Amino acid sequence: MAGILRSPKIVAGLLILAFFVVLAVFGPLLVGADPTKTSGVGLAGPSAAHWLGTTQSGQDVLAQVVYGARISMGVGVLSAVIATALSIVVGLVGGYVGGVVDEVLSLITNIFLVLPALPLVIVLAGYLPSRGVTSVAAVIAVTGWAWGARVLRAQTLTLRGRDYVQAAKAGGERPWRIVFAEILPVEFPVIATSFLATVLAAILAEAGLSFLGLANLSTVSWGTMLYFAQNNQALLVGAWWWFIPPGLCIALIGAGLGLLNFGIDEIANPRLRTVLPRRARRARRAEVAS
């Protein structure tokens, strides 16, 4: 645990994520105002009254960013939870059971890996009769589980032959208990990394869908902010304060998740660490030569 906190990447990633979680949970208490409340001054630049300026119809951009964090991160986490659950079931069952079941599940996984996700999400969303938060999250999850399933299957394959699993098998444990009580907990770090990556993919997908006007446009999310900014010519009138903050928030959360994943990868695979003997070796060589 102490080792984890010694990695600057992990600490930076955790700090960024903590900031956004606090923003989403407590932010609305601070900004108070209703993010959809309009005021007289439309398209005003940042000022003391409106730190991030106002939209076309005079809504406070800061309030929208803060409330938007709830929807954007909420959809991201919800669909990542659904997708991760799917990937655990498919990956662990396939990897443990093997045979025809595994062949079929792997094939389905590989198909979903190759099919372009966003166009599929767009088409599915096009058919949705109502575009509530849960249905949007479910649609995104459908296209987001395959990578995790593939990684978990590979892990399960290596664990299947381990002694303790064999012992459990010989002891007459039921297969589902072996899979979910013996194998699953060992795979927790892998599940955590793939969950983080899926959260990012889902936040991006939600933003893309909302930007196209395919999510619920009456809720405020970072994606719908960008949709309204684009559709009200924010760009042409130079209202940068309207579209820079939501996109920046998405990118920062993504950077936080990415740093965390990097840090974990580096602990798992020391070769990826950035501090490296090569340069040190060269320096030493130069020293010896002189």
Next chain:
Amino acid sequence: MRYLLRRLGFYLITAWAAITINFLIPRLMPGDPVDLMVARMNGQIDPDAIESMKKSFGLTGGSIWSQYWDYLGNLLHGELGRSITFYPTHVSSVIGGALPWTIGLVGIATVISYLIGTSLGVVAAWRRGTWLDSILPTTTFLQAVPYFWVALALVMVFGVSLSWLPVSGAYSLDVTTGFNGAFVGSVLYHAILPAITIVVASIADRVMGMRNVMVTTLGEDYVTMAEAKGLTSRRVMWRYAARNAILPNITSFSLSLGFVVGGSVLTEIVFSYPGVGSVLLKAVENEDFPLMQGIFLIISLAVLAANLLADIAYVALDPRTRQEA
């Protein structure tokens, strides 16, 4: 050879899956799209259009199996139904008009992104522990930036504030279309910003992918050996390490193609670029289900074809895959 045949089989199954998913989506979703459409148009819809929609969905009555057969038969004849938005144009000709723009834009941008990203990845791996490591936080940031937001920012800076580059369309309307200098120039000029968007938003994956494989390759004995022989570092870096590291990178690249294509859909929409992305949005906005599904099918098949090409390149470059059989 066996490797390629196996991959080919996989892509055939995946293509069949894409086609079947396309067939099933309207049936699994609540509500019949045709009835929805008719209700929404208050009966002002052309009976021919209703017929064409039913046909393109295979909602021609009969059991689900006979509908499926009709649907597959129609596809074999390239019959994707008629578009509602551009009625009575066939879906296939609407897509045919948009496809060259997308393939041109995405193709060129992807090649540029691959060349620059891979070279950066090689150098970043080679010079670990130097200032180049600061490339890492930058790439994590770039990996997470939404494509369409990059597009918006570029429009703002280079299109609106500086007025250097056009912000929408694929060519200016005052040139005659056709293969002439003015038109080609205009097309290239209009492609600059969308292409930069795709390169910026996809380059980070290439840099990181190449760096990580390269780092592993640098630990191999033959690289140490080459260094010990006293070869120049440039030679060791490109001829020994990068050359071998690039192979796994091709596979990861082909897997990320789907993301590039998805991202370019959003990019096209920001720039009103007349490719399949813009047409897809129009189709969804107008509930033009035949067009929507046709586009999803074409995009999927294009991504599969590109993946197959990457596999062929892999076999051509790596002798080990040829020996396997």
